[in-house]
Each structure stands twice: as C-alpha cells, then as structure tokens.
Amino acid sequence: MSEVSAEQSGQAAAPLAQSVVMKFGGTSLADAAAIRRAIRIVKQRMPQKPVVVASALADVTDHLLAAGQVAAKGDAASAEASLRYLQRRHEQVALDAAGADAYEVLRPQIAVEFEQLHQLLPVISTFGELTRRLQDQLLGAGECLSSRIVHAAFLQAGIDAVWLDARECIVTDAAHTQATPLWDETNQRVLDAVAPLLAELRVPVLGGFIGSTTDGIPTTLGRGGSDLTASILGAALQSSRIEIWTDVDGILTTDPKLCPEARRVPTMSFEEAADLAYFGAQVLHPASIAPAMRKNIPVAVLNSRHPEGKGTEIVAHPGDECVMKAITAKKGVTVVDVQAVRWLAPELLREIFDVFERHQFTLDLLSASRGSLSILVTSTESLPAIAEELKGLAHVRWESRKALISLVGERVRRQPEIAGQVFRALSDVDLRMICQGASERNICFLVSESQAEDLVRRLHRLFFQSRFDRYSSSVAVPLMCQAGEG
Ligand code: ADP
Ligand code: ASP
Ligand code: MG
DSSP: OOHHHHHHHTOOOOOSSOOEEEEEOGGGGSSHHHHHHHHHHHHHTGGGOEEEEEOOSTTHHHHHHHHHHHHHTTOHHHHHHHHHHHHHHHHHHHHHHHHHHHHHHHHHHHHHHHHHHHHHHHHHHHHTSOOHHHHHHHHHHHHHHHHHHHHHHHHHTTOOEEEEOHHHHOBBOSOTTSOOBOHHHHHHHHHHHHHHHHHTTOEEEEESSEEEOTTOOEEEOOTTTHHHHHHHHHHHHTOSEEEEEESSSSSBSSOTTTOTTOOBOOEEEHHHHHHHHHTTOTTSOTTSHHHHHHTTOOEEEEETTOTTSOOEEEESOOOOOOSOOEEEEEEEEEEEEEEESSOOOHHHHHHHHHHHHHTTOOOOEEEEOSSEEEEEESOOTTHHHHHHHTTTTEEEEEEEEEEEEEEEOTTGGGOHHHHHHHHHHTTTSOOEEEEOOSOTTEEEEEEEHHHHHHHHHHHHHHHHSSTTOTTGGGSSSOSSOOOOOO
16 A cells, blocks of 8 residues: 555554664764764664664754855855864764774765865855755755764664665655655655665664755755654654654753753643644754654654653653643744735735745744734745735735744643633733634744743743642643653
8 A cells, every 4th residue: 555545544554664763863963972872772772673863963054054154155264164173073073983993984984075065165155145955965964974973883882783875765845945755755765775674683874854856956854854854764664663862851841941940741742742843842843743643653752861761752642631731932933914905805815825835935824804914934035025926916014033932732722711821921011913723732922032032931930830820720630741850
C-alpha cells in the first residue's frame, strides 16, 4: 500500500523496521564532551535500532548566515575570516571527538566543505544579496560537517555507524529556506537507504535540516528543521519512537530563558505540542509534529545533559487532566490591516488571498470585521508589492514589532474563566486580535513586542506558580500540570 493511501485510509501500517530516531540539537553537539554524551546515550539505545540525526554544532548556522550576510554587503574579508574560524572549530572538535586516526580522514573532508563555502562568497557578493537558494547552500554545510564528525566519533567509540547524505534522502519542493518534503519520493528514498542498514544492525547517521529538490539543488527545511528531519525519518520508517535530545528537561511551561521558574510538562498531546511549536516555542520546529502524529509515533523531548530525566512524552492521548500546558510568545510578527475601499465582498476576499498567495505568503492568523481584515505575517518583504496590487480595491497598512502570546492546553477553551483571568490580569495592556480561534486548544492575542516577555512572565506567575490558585475551586481540575521538578 502506498504511503498516501495508508494515510488516507487512516490506518497505520505494521512497523517495517522497529527503530528509534534520535535527533541531537546543536547544543547537544557543541563540543567533543557533548558528542561523547551523545555516544553514551546512543549506546544505551542499541537494542532499539537507533537512527541518528545531527544538527549543526552549536551556533554554526548563525555564524554561516552572518558570513553570508556580510559577503552580500561586500565585506568579503569578514566573511572569509568567519569561515576560517568555523573551519578551525570543526577541525578541533573533530580531532577531540574522533581521535587522531579518524581525524586524518575527516580533515580533508572538512577542507573540501570549506573550500566550497569559500567559493560561494564571491558569488554572493556578485548578487549583492544572499538569495534564498544561496542561503540554503551555505547553511546546509553546518549539518554536513557535524554529521560527518559525529559519524567518525561513533565509529571510534565502537558503534557500527554509517553516514548517509541527507540531501539524497529528503526530497523537497524548491521553496528555498522553508522547503516542504515531497512525501512519496522521500519515504521511498528513506526506506531504500535506511531500512537495509537497520536490518544489518548498523546505525545510520544523517544531517538534519537539509534536503534537495528533485534536480539535486540543496534546500533547507527552515530554522530548527532537524526536528522535522527526525519526524520525517520516524514516519517513513514507522519507528517506535522519535527522541528530540536538547538542552532543557523537556517541554517546559514556558521558555526558561524568559522565566527560570518554568517547569517540565510530563505529557502532551500531539495537537498541543504542534500548537505550541506553531505559536513560537523554539524547542520544536513548527512542522515537526505532523509526520509523527500521522503515524501515531510517540515523540519524546529529552535533555542530553540529564539523560536519566523523564522529559516530555508527546502522544495521541496523554490521559492527563491538565487544563493548560504552556505559554509561548512568537515575536517578529507584523499585523497587516486590509481595509476594503467599498466593502469586503467575497470576491474581494478571494482576490486578497490570491495576491498573498502569489507572493508566497503564509498567513498565520486572521480576523475580519465588516469592512476590514487583519492578517498576521512574519515577513514584510512583499508587503509593498501586495499593497500596490490591491490599490483601488483596498488600503493596506501594516505595523511590525508585534508578538503573539498563546496559552496552549487541550482544555483551555473549555474553561471560560481562563480567558476572564487573562483579561483581568492584563487589563492595563492594549491587547489586539484576541483569538480563541478555530482550535480548541489555545487562546492567543497580539501585543507589542517590547511587552511580550514581561506579559509571559506575568501570565506564567498567574497560571503556573500558584499550584491551586484562587480560581481552581471553580474548576474541576488544577489549572496547571503536576509538573516535574526543574
Ligand atoms: P536544539 O539546539 O536542541 O534544537 P533549540 O535551541 O532549538 O535546541 O530549542 C531548545 C530551546 O528552546 C531551549 O533552550 C529553550 O530556551 C527554548 N524554549 C522555548 N520555549 C520552550 C518551552 N516551552 N519548553 C522548553 N524549551 C523552550
Ligand atoms: N542548524 C539548523 C538551525 O540552527 C537546524 C537545526 O538546528 O535544527 O536552524
Ligand atoms: Mg532546535
């Protein structure tokens, strides 16, 4: 049965090769010590047939992006210097993690990768901009390098690892920097490349985040995309579990960088986790839950520094009683107001959506009133062109530097007093586009970006730092989870 027909029928096929996909994020591969921790974790999973997905070493993607941006501005010397720094760093980690013998093999591979990056810089300078396609070529190097180093370190540690080029497995459309997998082709290639290795009890190691078009042009899956790679592999292989190894104890009640009091959420539903990621929680790529959810494969978010911790288990039916799981803020949001010159007739609505689609805009959220439409977007790049196209039909204005705050939980909407609590607590704040939208699982609203962090902290104190707060007597269950320590 083909992938699509299995999904359409809603039936999960029998597992083809029981396996566990283990994705290690950048901070879990920051240096040789981190790679050694990853080795210990993978060794414990050997009976479950691990498939390993490696992100770029910590901060490498940001450095590559910055190098591309300065090259585009014509500052070739700074870009070259960045690449030289990154090359030295990779060589050092390779030597420390894989040992001197393996380093002799790795060093020329690293050199080739950086040689290609150096050749890219004059091309970027000539364009005078870092085009999306060039960006994908540049950034993808991070995962190619890290996965080779991780592979060599695994071999050195006695793991029978095999490096696979993820660009030959993950086939995507040509939406550079935000590519979407072509599912049938990708599933087939993953099965062909990975399943035989699992049958031989070998450990496939792939770079996350990267893919290529059917013509072989490199693409990437969007920032944080290694989570999505893990989910794609897990779904294709019908794995028994997908593990996201990161630098926090699991999914927490909010970003611990904003609120150190944030606590671990022991269990979540697929939908809750997908909403949380969609509404900006960096811990998971926004699209990473969908493939796992379609195949009903549990996803665990775990801390590579505390591998004995329980982390967060994301499953179809967690069976917990929590009303609210987490609060998140998505920054960098722009609200676009489209005001009809006459009225918002259905034809005009259609025209507005067509224009946005032609400019490849993803619309995050909308709200409509009689004569106008408010749309949230995360890029302003094409807005002038869109305004021009709609001239005569509608006035288009936009305001940037907004943040969308979301309260996520399977039952937040079934407890009307929660919205009341929020609005009472934030009565001094100008809230816009308050939305208890189509989803049952979230309440969200727009604020100015500068207020976002403070408001998240206030809401977190209200809902998660007073275990049975003054509203709990009016609701059947505690508002928050019996979260773990830390
Ligand atoms: P990795 O490199 O492992 O992919 P990321 O930096 O992408 O790690 O994601 C982990 C980070 O996500 C954490 O360090 C934390 O600051 C942030 N984060 C944001 N919201 C949450 C949340 N609700 N729970 C846990 N972490 C969160
Ligand atoms: N290295 C990529 C990034 O920083 C992908 C990832 O880490 O998941 O966005
Ligand atoms: Mg990440």
